[in-house]
Amino acid sequence: MARWEPNARERLAKAALELFRERGFDEAAVAEIAARAGLTERTFFRYFADKREVLFGGASELEERLAAALAGAPADLRPLDAVAVALEATSSLFEERRAFAKARQAIVAAHPALRERELIKLALLGDVMAAALRRRGVADAAASLAGETGIAVFKLAFERWLGDERKRDLAHHVRESLAELKAVAGAEVGRLAKRRSAAARGRR
Amino acid sequence: MARWEPNARERLAKAALELFRERGFDEAAVAEIAARAGLTERTFFRYFADKREVLFGGASELEERLAAALAGAPADLRPLDAVAVALEATSSLFEERRAFAKARQAIVAAHPALRERELIKLALLGDVMAAALRRRGVADAAASLAGETGIAVFKLAFERWLGDERKRDLAHHVRESLAELKAVAGAEVGRLAKRRSAAARGRR
Numbered sequence: 001m002a003r004w005e006p007n008a009r010e011r012l013a014k015a016a017l018e019l020f021r022e023r024g025f026d027e028a029a030v031a032e033i034a035a036r037a038g039l040t041e042r043t044f045f046r047y048f049a050d051k052r053e054v055l056f057g058g059a060s061e062l063e064e065r066l067a068a069a070l071a072g073a074p075a076d077l078r079p080l081d082a083v084a085v086a087l088e089a090t091s092s093l094f095e096e097r098r099a100f101a102k103a104r105q106a107i108v109a110a111h112p113a114l115r116e117r118e119l120i121k122l123a124l125l126g127d128v129m130a131a132a133l134r135r136r137g138v139a140d141a142a143a144s145l146a147g148e149t150g151i152a153v154f155k156l157a158f159e160r161w162l163g164d165e166r167k168r169d170l171a172h173h174v175r176e177s178l179a180e181l182k183a184v185a186g187a188e189v190g191r192l193a194k195r196r197s198a199a200a201r202g203r204r
Numbered sequence: 205m206a207r208w209e210p211n212a213r214e215r216l217a218k219a220a221l222e223l224f225r226e227r228g229f230d231e232a233a234v235a236e237i238a239a240r241a242g243l244t245e246r247t248f249f250r251y252f253a254d255k256r257e258v259l260f261g262g263a264s265e266l267e268e269r270l271a272a273a274l275a276g277a278p279a280d281l282r283p284l285d286a287v288a289v290a291l292e293a294t295s296s297l298f299e300e301r302r303a304f305a306k307a308r309q310a311i312v313a314a315h316p317a318l319r320e321r322e323l324i325k326l327a328l329l330g331d332v333m334a335a336a337l338r339r340r341g342v343a344d345a346a347a348s349l350a351g352e353t354g355i356a357v358f359k360l361a362f363e364r365w366l367g368d369e370r371k372r373d374l375a376h377h378v379r380e381s382l383a384e385l386k387a388v389a390g391a392e393v394g395r396l397a398k399r400r401s402a403a404a405r406g407r408r
Contacts, residue, residue, distance in 0.1 A: 078390045116324055123323050141360055145381070146388045148356035152349050160345075177349075184350045185389045186282045 009047045011037040016054040017103045025051070025111050055104055055114065058093075059121055063128045065090050070132035079138050083129055083150035084178045087157065088171035094161070095169055102162050126151040153177045213251045215241040220258040221307045229255070229315050259308055259318065262297075263325055267332045269294050274336035283342050283350035284357075287333055288382045291358050292375035298365070299373055306366050330355040357381045 005011075015036035019028035030051055034044045048054055069089035073082040094101060108114040130147030134140065157173035164173065209215070219240035223232035234255055238248045252258055273293035277286040298305060312318040334351030338344065361377035368377065 080389045142388050145385050152352035184346050185284045
């Protein structure tokens with residue numbers, strides 16, 4: 001019975017974001033979302049368990065990407081540098097979705113319960129990274145710290161990526177935000193580190 | 205009409221934790237908590253808005269302590285070091301409450317909705333620290349990073365403090381956890397930093 005609809009997921013997501021923005025998340029009904037997308041409620045529920053999932057779906061893809069990138073990162077990286085490599089590896093998941101991500105962020109930011117859901121989702125991502133670090137042999141506490149700190153870096157990078165008029169990719173902003181975290185933590189960055197890595201290149 | 209009851213808050217909190225542990229948070233009723241404490245429900249509600257507040261009250265005291273300590277920390281500290289000083293300053297709030305904190309932690313850890321509430325409470329504490337850092341003139345992004353990273357340090361320190369058989373204070377564990385964070389982030393710690401601070405002392 002179900003007719004295949006081209007781009008049904010994207011059409012539904014776009015319609016949902018429009019309605020969330022126009023009428024507020026709580027007021028927008030699934031029936032309206034489906035109608036605006038020119039689809040049925042039944043089709044909506046084939047893609048999303050509920051309207052919140054329009055905003056919070058895709059977490060498992062992100063988690064898998066992070067875990068795989070951490071498993072494959074060079075063994076001699078420090079925990080937080082490995083996390084940064086993994087965060088950079090998610091960049092391509094987002095590049096085509098800047099407009100969606102921006103609209104989504106505005107809706108989440110305006111709604112306390114959605115902001116809480118976002119915090120919880122990010123904390124879970126931190127746990128996923130910490131678990132992947134433990135599988136790399138990183139000690140328990142260090143893995144937790146690197147996972148949680150990685151989320152702080154990711155949040156800042158994502159925010160800057162959303163607002164970047166020069167459209168540099170997320171990976172660029174991850175690197176910048178990581179450098180900033182290191183400066184905040186009193187890490188060895190800047191001139192000294194650059195001189196050292198230049199010296200290391202010279203020795204090769 | 206209200207009769208003054210000595211230590212009513214403490215008796216209620218203790219009774220609540222016992223009942224949460226014995227019967228589960230959801231099953232324990234305020235009437236039972238009050239009865240076990242030898243007090244009335246009315247007295248319970250004079251101290252707590254609901255039973256969840258037994259576990260999550262006291263946040264404003266902690267926030268004030270953190271903000272005040274950040275305002276008063278030496279001006280030349282790096283953001284995350286200032287955060288660590290503030291976290292150390294909360295140590296005395298907890299020292300007499302290790303048994304309570306331990307029982308509380310077990311109850312929160314066993315209940316998904318309470319774990320979520322704990323995450324949100326911690327995120328708010330991070331926001332409080334970030335705001336206090338901005339008032340110190342720290343740039344916006346650096347303040348956010350230091351606030352969030354500080355929470356990761358605090359969580360680890362608190363967990364270790366709870367489990368510390370040698371009963372070292374929370375401030376001790378904050379310092380240890382901060383050093384670990386710096387190592388994870390690739391910060392300049394350990395021998396090099398020690399040598400430097402020894403050299404700095406020698407110059408005084």
